[in-house]
Amino acid sequence: xxxxxxxxxxxxxxxxxxxxxxxxxxxxxxxxxxxxxxxxxxxxxxxxxxxxxxxxxxxxxxxxxxxxxxxxxxxxxxxxxxxxxxxxxxxxxxxxxxxxxxxxxxxxxxxxxx
Amino acid sequence: xxxxxxxxxxxxxxxxxxxxxxxxxxxxxxxxxxxxxxxxxxxxxxxxxxxxxxxxxxxxxxxxxxxxxxxxxxxxxxxxxxxxxxxxxxxxxxxxxxxxxxxxxxxxxxxxx
Numbered sequence: 001x002x003x004x005x006x007x008x009x010x011x012x013x014x015x016x017x018x019x020x021x022x023x024x025x026x027x028x029x030x031x032x033x034x035x036x037x038x039x040x041x042x043x044x045x046x047x048x049x050x051x052x053x054x055x056x057x058x059x060x061x062x063x064x065x066x067x068x069x070x071x072x073x074x075x076x077x078x079x080x081x082x083x084x085x086x087x088x089x090x091x092x093x094x095x096x097x098x099x100x101x102x103x104x105x106x107x108x109x110x111x112x113x114x
Numbered sequence: 115x116x117x118x119x120x121x122x123x124x125x126x127x128x129x130x131x132x133x134x135x136x137x138x139x140x141x142x143x144x145x146x147x148x149x150x151x152x153x154x155x156x157x158x159x160x161x162x163x164x165x166x167x168x169x170x171x172x173x174x175x176x177x178x179x180x181x182x183x184x185x186x187x188x189x190x191x192x193x194x195x196x197x198x199x200x201x202x203x204x205x206x207x208x209x210x211x212x213x214x215x216x217x218x219x220x221x222x223x224x225x226x227x
Contacts, residue, residue, distance in 0.1 A: 004156075032213075034215065036218075041220070041223075042220050042221075043118070043205055043207075043218035043219050043220045043221050044157070044205070044207075044218040045218070046215050046216075046217070049215055090156050090157070092156075100145075100209070100212050100213050100214075100216075101159060101162070101170060102157075102159065102216065103159075104156030104157050104158070105156050106154070106155055106156050107154075107155075107156050
């Protein structure tokens, strides 16, 4: 069974600074990998996904993530954070074959300081 | 396109009462999911439908939770009777097919007194 670890519960970043959120996964085969963002009182919005191919994937809102098989990681990055990026970020892993079943990490709450 | 619609947005009930949530997926999406998100945790899959058939309900507490997706479109999730530990946000998601990204609704926040 797959699992996801997001080691940082909270991260505070100054507005305009760069951001990296960590995600490590465990899965025996090639995974689907996702990053979702959740603002208070709202559902999850897909930021980006990795299925195969180029290991550096671009998403919405200026986010990108890099799949590193050797490290079982899929870290999310953004070069310059905006105050509106403050939210909860979830990494998820899904099976590549059969019916998709997503397993989510516990999330990282991003705080943006002025 | 219209997103995934859920109602109600908030529900407060006493323990041992029953409650039902409704979800209308994105038009044409064959796969529908119900998740439970407890405060401070990531969403946990409760049940997955492919059209009107259940694909995965391995984590659904079947003694108190039930779900149906009649006609392969709308879905309802029911809890009867509710327990204190059922306090959570219940998220519905849908996808075009089983291997496509999931789109989430805003959820129903359930509080059990």
